[in-house]
Amino acid sequence: MISAVLPALNEQENLELAVDRAVEALAGMTDEFEVIVVDDGSTDGTLEVAKELMRKHGALVRVVVHPVNRGYGAALRSGFSVTRGDLVFYTDADNQFDIGELAYFLPLIEDYDVAVGFRVYRYDTALRSVLSWVYNRIISVLFRVRVRDVDCAFKLFRREVLEKIQIECDDFFVDAELVAKARKWNFRILEKGVRHYPRLAGETTVQASHVTRTLHEIALMWRRIYMPSQKHLRKLDEQRGAAEFVELEPPGSLPAS
Numbered sequence: 001m002i003s004a005v006l007p008a009l010n011e012q013e014n015l016e017l018a019v020d021r022a023v024e025a026l027a028g029m030t031d032e033f034e035v036i037v038v039d040d041g042s043t044d045g046t047l048e049v050a051k052e053l054m055r056k057h058g059a060l061v062r063v064v065v066h067p068v069n070r071g072y073g074a075a076l077r078s079g080f081s082v083t084r085g086d087l088v089f090y091t092d093a094d095n096q097f098d099i100g101e102l103a104y105f106l107p108l109i110e111d112y113d114v115a116v117g118f119r120v121y122r123y124d125t126a127l128r129s130v131l132s133w134v135y136n137r138i139i140s141v142l143f144r145v146r147v148r149d150v151d152c153a154f155k156l157f158r159r160e161v162l163e164k165i166q167i168e169c170d171d172f173f174v175d176a177e178l179v180a181k182a183r184k185w186n187f188r189i190l191e192k193g194v195r196h197y198p199r200l201a202g203e204t205t206v207q208a209s210h211v212t213r214t215l216h217e218i219a220l221m222w223r224r225i226y227m228p229s230q231k232h233l234r235k236l237d238e239q240r241g242a243a244e245f246v247e248l249e250p251p252g253s254l255p256a257s
Helices: 015-027 046-060 072-081 099-104 126-143 159-164 174-184 208-226 230-239
Strands: 002-008 033-040 061-066 087-091 114-119 154-158 189-194
Touching: 002 015, 002 072, 002 099, 015 033, 015 046, 015 099, 033 046, 033 072, 046 061, 061 072, 072 087, 072 174, 087 099, 087 159, 114 174, 126 174, 126 208, 154 159, 154 174, 174 189, 174 208
Parallel strands: 002 033, 002 087, 033 061, 114 189
Antiparallel strands: 087 154, 114 154
16 A cells, blocks of 8 residues: 655645645555655645545545644655555655656656655756755765755655654655655665656755754754664653544535535
């Protein structure tokens, strides 16, 4: 079974197309799959669109809700925690990736534990592209990760990888955290190129002002991975399994809108 997790923050205009494409693509790859939408405290109509998609696709689509915005990493943590598949995939709900390309990853994951996409062409602003290049170089050196595009939101995991890794980051640094911890635990990592498309609607939430916070987060994560304190390890044990979300009831239980 394949579980596809789609974090969504204010993606009202993108979500329906993203989920419809995911359902269609996954149906062509396997008989057993689920699409899990994580509404990370959206303030537009994202949640209402998600509810309609549950009605439209039935049990194939599940919806997890953060009452308030908790961050990209927290959205993935919540989404991963409810997955049921042996393979767990995630991508964004902004339609900048073609989930159909996951079909090319499936044969490769038989010999690897993690399959990481890298953007062959990037449809991002010049500033974001430059920041991403610098960021990837830093991650490569500090965490010994030989991945050229660590923050590419197109990744496939065997379930045992996510059972071993505990996500701590609440923000977009989670992309690097997942790969760094997979490397730390000696899981086999593969890279494969994927096409990247311009946004059809909405805006990116990554800004230049995030640089200072990101550098601080990198330093903290290096220490947590390679020099964890006993206090930090106890905190992780206390947090393990703590619920941060609400999962919506199946379509038959939803009130009419």
